[in-house]
Amino acid sequence: MSDEVLVGILGKGTVGAAFKELLEQRAGMVEEVAGARPKVSGVLSRKRGDFDELLAASDVIVELIGGTDPAREYVIRALREGRHVVTANKQLVAQHGDELVAAAKEGGAQLRFEAAVAGAIPVIRVVQESLGAIPIEKVFGIVNGTTNYILTEMSRAGLSYEQALEQAQDFGYAEADPTDDVGGADAAAKMAILARLAFGAPVALDDVSYEGIEQISPDDLAYAKELGLSLKLLGVAERVGDRQVSVRVFPCFLYPGHPLAPIEGPFNAVMVEAPTITEITMSGPGAGGPETASAVLGDVVSVIGGGSPLFEENSKLTIAKDTESAFYLHLEVEDRPGVLAKITEILGEAEVSVRSVVQRGMGDDARLVMVMHEVSERRFQSALKKIAKLRFLRSPPRSIRVIEEEFV
Amino acid sequence: MSDEVLVGILGKGTVGAAFKELLEQRAGMVEEVAGARPKVSGVLSRKRGDFDELLAASDVIVELIGGTDPAREYVIRALREGRHVVTANKQLVAQHGDELVAAAKEGGAQLRFEAAVAGAIPVIRVVQESLGAIPIEKVFGIVNGTTNYILTEMSRAGLSYEQALEQAQDFGYAEADPTDDVGGADAAAKMAILARLAFGAPVALDDVSYEGIEQISPDDLAYAKELGLSLKLLGVAERVGDRQVSVRVFPCFLYPGHPLAPIEGPFNAVMVEAPTITEITMSGPGAGGPETASAVLGDVVSVIGGGSPLFEENSKLTIAKDTESAFYLHLEVEDRPGVLAKITEILGEAEVSVRSVVQRGMGDDARLVMVMHEVSERRFQSALKKIAKLRFLRSPPRSIRVIEEEFV
Incomplete structure (x- = not known):
C-alpha cells in the first residue's frame, strides 16, 4: 500500500x-x-x-x-x-x-x-483475535439498544410497551418502522455473526430462533421487580454438548448481581465465557452514528496497519434442536382449592421443578407467578400446552425465560 | 513464516x-x-x-x-x-x-x-487497535485484583485490612510479599502502559503518582456505606487540557450506578472514554495463571496472523502537576460549638465546596464525615494542612478521593 x-x-x-x-x-x-x-x-x-x-x-x-x-x-x-x-x-x-x-x-x-455488532464495543475483534484460539463456551448479551431502552423505561416509569416505543422513537432510539428491532430480527442477525466467529460453525440466519418484546406487559415487569428480577432482550450463542450450538434471542429475566442486570437505556453489553478466562464483560453505547463511525474507523486503521482478521472453520458443529432454560410463568386462574395442586402436578410430570411461587387473590380470581429451575424447553412447552387447556384458566398462560446463574 | x-x-x-x-x-x-x-x-x-x-x-x-x-x-x-x-x-x-x-x-x-494489564481483558488491544485513531480522553479502572479482593472483603465482612490481606493470601489472591499490590506500585506500572498507548505520551513510571490501600480502615468503609459509596483502588489516566496528561493511582469512593461500583472480588475492570464512543467498560477476572496464559496465547495468534500492533507518538503532551478531585474527609474533633464553623471557613477560603456532611457525637468527641465537590488537589491539600493544625482535632484528618461523576 x-x-x-x-x-x-x-x-x-x-x-x-x-x-x-x-x-x-x-x-x-x-x-x-x-x-x-x-x-x-x-x-x-x-x-x-x-x-x-x-x-x-x-x-x-x-x-x-x-x-x-x-x-x-x-x-x-x-x-x-x-x-x-x-x-x-x-x-x-x-x-x-x-x-x-x-x-x-x-x-x-x-x-x-x-x-x-454492538456499536463501539469491540466484541468482534475480541472474539476473533484475542480469543481466536480459546474454546469459547458461550457469547451472550444485550445487542439491541432500542429494545433495552424500551424495557428500561417500562420498568423505570411503568410505561406500557406502546408508550415506551413512542418515547424511544421521539428520542431517536427507535426507527419509524421498529419491526426488526422490537421483533428480535436485528439481534438475531448479530448473534448469527457472533456465533460464527465464536464457534466457527456454519450458522445461517434461519438457524437463529428469535422472539421480540412486543408481548411484554407492564405486569410482567411489576412482578419481576417483586421477585428482584430485571428483564432484558438477550441474544445467546452457546455450545450444547460436543457437537452442537444453539443460537437464540429472547426476552429474559436476570437475577440481581448478574453483570448484565445493570445495563440500562440504549446501552449494549456482551459477555464471553470460556474455561481459561471465566468470563469477560464488555459494555458501551449501542450503534448510534458516531459510535458506528468510530468502529468503522478502527477497522480502517487495522486494514491499513495490515494483518488479516482470522476466520476459523469448524463444520462439525450443528444447530441444537432443544436447549435448557429456566422459565417464569404467569397464570390467571379461578381462586379455588386444587388449582395450584393441578398445575404443579402437570409441571411435576414434565419434570419441571419450581423455584419460587407468588400467589395473589383478585376477587374470584388469583394470579400465580412461578419461577422454574432449568429444564428442557421442549418438556416445558409441552407442560405449558397442557396447562393452557385447564378449564380454570382465565387467560392464556404467559412465560418468559430466566437466567438462573448466580454471579460472584 | x-x-x-x-x-x-x-x-x-x-x-x-x-x-x-x-x-x-x-x-x-x-x-x-x-x-x-x-x-x-x-x-x-x-x-x-x-x-x-x-x-x-x-x-x-x-x-x-x-x-x-x-x-x-x-x-x-x-x-x-x-x-x-x-x-x-x-x-x-x-x-x-x-x-x-x-x-x-x-x-x-x-x-x-x-x-x-488486566489479565484476560483485552484492554491493550482495544486501546491500541479499535480506538487507535480515536482521541481518548480518559482510561481508568480497577487494574489490581488483590486490592479489589481485600477492599471487597473489608466492606462485605467488616474485616480489618490485616485480616482481609491474610485471607487474600490464604486464597492465593495475594503474594507472600504483597507490597507492590497493596502499595499501588503494580497498578501504577499498568497505568503507565495504558497512558502511553492511549495518549502516545512519554509516561515514565516515575510520572505516575500512586497511593495504596494500607491506610484504609474499616471505619472508612462503614461511613462509605452510610453515604451509599463503595471504595475501590482506581488507576486513572486522563488528558488535562490540551497539553497535559495526569496518571494516578489512589483509593477512591464511587457513587452507586457507577459502572465500576459493582466490580467485586479479584476482578478487574477498565473504562475508556472518548467523545465519539462516550464510554466502553470491560471487566473480567484479574491476572491468574490461566487468564494470563490465555492473553499471551491471543498475542501469539496475532503475531502469527501478522499485522504489527500500532504505536502512536505524541510527545507534545506533558505530565500535569495538579488535577481536580472530589474528596471525602474524616475528622475526629472535640464536640463543642464553633468547630464545624472553623472547618468550613478554612475549606471556604480554599474554595473547597462541601457536598454532604454527616456529624455524630461520641461522648465529648464528634466524628465529622464530609464529602467535597471537585477541587484542585493542591488547594485541598493546603486546606487540609491548616485543618490538621487545629487544636480541637483529636486525630490526624483522613481524606480519600471520590469520583463524583453520575452515570446513565
Missing part, C-alpha cells in the same frame, strides 16, 4: 456522513498509527455515482449503504478485485458471510465488520 | 507452565485460525538453558520470566534480531517501553503485551 490509502465510501446516510467527517478529522492520527494517510476517493449513494469508477479509484471500500442489495454485489466485487472492505452491515454479513469470506480469500483482501 | 512457528518460552513459573500447556493443547486451533502451527522450541528458566541457543531456534519469544533483569536484555536482543516478542511483564514494559518499541522497529519485529 502506498503512503496514501484511497477510501471509497458507499452510502451517504447518517453513518456514511459521520464516518466521512471522522475519517477526514482523524486522517493525521491514522497516518501516525498505521503508517499511511487515508483519503476519501469518492462517495456513492444509492442514486448517485458509478461503482466501477469508485472501485477503480479506491484501495479500501467502506460499505455503509445498508440492506443486501446492491451491497452484496458491490462488496463481493470489491473483495474479489483485491480491495479491502470494511462494512457495518449486519444483514449482509449474517446472510452472506460465507460468500464474503470466500471472496476475500479469492482476492487476497481483508474483510472487517466490527461495526455490525 | 513457515507453516510451523517455533515458540521459545522464557520462564518456568506458574504462568510459564500454564502457557506451555495451553499452547500445546490449542496448537491445532491456532493453526486453523492463524495459518501456522506453533511448536515449543524450548523453555528457559532462570537457572537452566542457554538463551542464545533458544533464540537461534525460535521465531517467537514469549517472555514470562518476570522482573527486568535479565528479561530486558533478552527481549531487546530478540526484537533486534527480528524475533517477535510476547510478554506479560508489566514492569519491563512500563520501565523500558521506549527501548523495546525502538528495538522492535530496528528488527522489524512485533512486540505484544496484552497480558501485562
